[in-house]
Amino acid sequence: MNEINIEEKDAVIIGAGPAGLAAALMLKKKGIKNIVILEREKNPGGILRQCIHDGFGLVRFKEQLSGPEYAQKFIDEILAQNISLYTGAAVTGLTKDRLVTVVTKDGLRKYQAKAVILAMGCRERTRGALGIPGTRPAGIYTAGVAQSFINLKNLMVGHKIVILGSGDIGLIMARRLTLEGAEVLAVIEKLPYPSGLPRNIQQCLNDYGIPLYLRHTVTDIKGRGRVENVTVSQVDDAGLPVPGTEKEYACDTVVLSVGLIPENELTKQAGIAIDPRTNGPIVDENMHTSVDGIFAAGNVLHVHDLVDYVSWEGEKLGQAAARYITGQTLPAPLIKILPDSSIGNIVPQVISGGQDVEISLRVGRPWRDRAIVFKQGDAVIKKVKQKRLNPPEMVHVKLKKDSLKSGKNIMVGVE
Numbered sequence: 001m002n003e004i005n006i007e008e009k010d011a012v013i014i015g016a017g018p019a020g021l022a023a024a025l026m027l028k029k030k031g032i033k034n035i036v037i038l039e040r041e042k043n044p045g046g047i048l049r050q051c052i053h054d055g056f057g058l059v060r061f062k063e064q065l066s067g068p069e070y071a072q073k074f075i076d077e078i079l080a081q082n083i084s085l086y087t088g089a090a091v092t093g094l095t096k097d098r099l100v101t102v103v104t105k106d107g108l109r110k111y112q113a114k115a116v117i118l119a120m121g122c123r124e125r126t127r128g129a130l131g132i133p134g135t136r137p138a139g140i141y142t143a144g145v146a147q148s149f150i151n152l153k154n155l156m157v158g159h160k161i162v163i164l165g166s167g168d169i170g171l172i173m174a175r176r177l178t179l180e181g182a183e184v185l186a187v188i189e190k191l192p193y194p195s196g197l198p199r200n201i202q203q204c205l206n207d208y209g210i211p212l213y214l215r216h217t218v219t220d221i222k223g224r225g226r227v228e229n230v231t232v233s234q235v236d237d238a239g240l241p242v243p244g245t246e247k248e249y250a251c252d253t254v255v256l257s258v259g260l261i262p263e264n265e266l267t268k269q270a271g272i273a274i275d276p277r278t279n280g281p282i283v284d285e286n287m288h289t290s291v292d293g294i295f296a297a298g299n300v301l302h303v304h305d306l307v308d309y310v311s312w313e314g315e316k317l318g319q320a321a322a323r324y325i326t327g328q329t330l331p332a333p334l335i336k337i338l339p340d341s342s343i344g345n346i347v348p349q350v351i352s353g354g355q356d357v358e359i360s361l362r363v364g365r366p367w368r369d370r371a372i373v374f375k376q377g378d379a380v381i382k383k384v385k386q387k388r389l390n391p392p393e394m395v396h397v398k399l400k401k402d403s404l405k406s407g408k409n410i411m412v413g414v415e
């Protein structure tokens, strides 16, 4: 058997979505030239390629762009900067010593990297993960798969549709399917509040007269070859179906929008510590994981609401990774950030205390007229008052290094 040649790289970036592209551009700007971006799809841009609605880039470019338009700005720059981008290249192996194995159209390749950038995005939860009872007919799609069929392949997925889950992708698809001539009968959400952004509830459901049923779930799917009928039931406070509340919907399609899971199989292979709240790697303020020389940004780290912040995170990572590659020591993480049960998740999970940091967090449930409070011991180091706090909306909070006491963990909660 032929030995595989191992190529040396300063930085290997896994994933050419907005996080990977932004990280690559920042690395190049900081003088790192020996870079390769590995992307398993035929084209770069990540999930944005299939998001043809507008609303991207409002924070960063102050204009309304579609997903492909937003991604293209970065792809053009990658090409202009001559950064090596290898598509049709799926990374299948990553060690803690930063040896990267990739299956490409030209065969198996290996890279030894000074720094590895994890930018693999996330994937959707499926019917299997939910365990919905019933038969196994055709016509059940995740919202992202339905989006790719319609927007990338020009294939219609169905005519009479029930959407389970009120995540943003499902809401966007409710509108998209309606515009394509389908009838969206209902959006069914188990929680007492929507999982998607308020603007998407208004623009994708209310504006089209699509009903949203909170505290409901799909309890049965019937159909022989194709979906024919679903049963929807109310749920109680414990999330269990209430007998006697069943409603039947005659439909041919079920679209699932029930959550995203950061894509971290490679992360786990490399032995990187995972945060059970985000399902992504634990990082410090430099986006450095628990394994030396491996960094992470974007949806692989935590699921974002706006792509603008994904690009910003990729750039922050690029700055730190460039320092690491050129032999500068990154500050050791000494302070843990510990959210209480009012907080859904928080990134970074550890910080050095030696520099100003920006924290991204999501609350665990909706709150009104409350404050997010950061404490070290009894001392309040930051208090951010908010009229409304919603789990789908990420909150960004700046902590000044002068406000921090060295070595003391930070407790975070809604008060």
Ligand SMILES: Cc1cc2nc3c(=O)[nH]c(=O)nc-3n(C[C@H](O)[C@H](O)[C@H](O)COP(=O)(O)OP(=O)(O)OC[C@H]3O[C@@H](n4cnc5c(N)ncnc54)[C@H](O)[C@@H]3O)c2cc1C
Pocket (backbone or CB within 6 Å): 014, 015, 016, 017, 018, 019, 020, 038, 039, 040, 041, 044, 045, 046, 047, 048, 051, 056, 089, 090, 091, 092, 119, 120, 121, 122, 123, 124, 143, 144, 145, 147, 169, 172, 260, 263, 266, 297, 298, 299, 300, 304, 305, 306, 307, 310
């Ligand atoms: C289905 C779906 C629809 C979305 N729609 C919207 C929307 O309408 N509006 C919005 O603001 N946000 C939307 N989002 C959120 C959006 O994902 C983020 O804003 C942003 O695209 C995340 O960027 P990323 O670079 O972290 O990940 P991604 O854009 O997901 O990019 C990750 C890339 O890594 C590649 N990759 C993964 N594993 C490997 C591997 N082993 N080897 C090589 N390459 C690999 C993937 O192919 C992909 O190209 C959507 C997300 C999903 C999942």
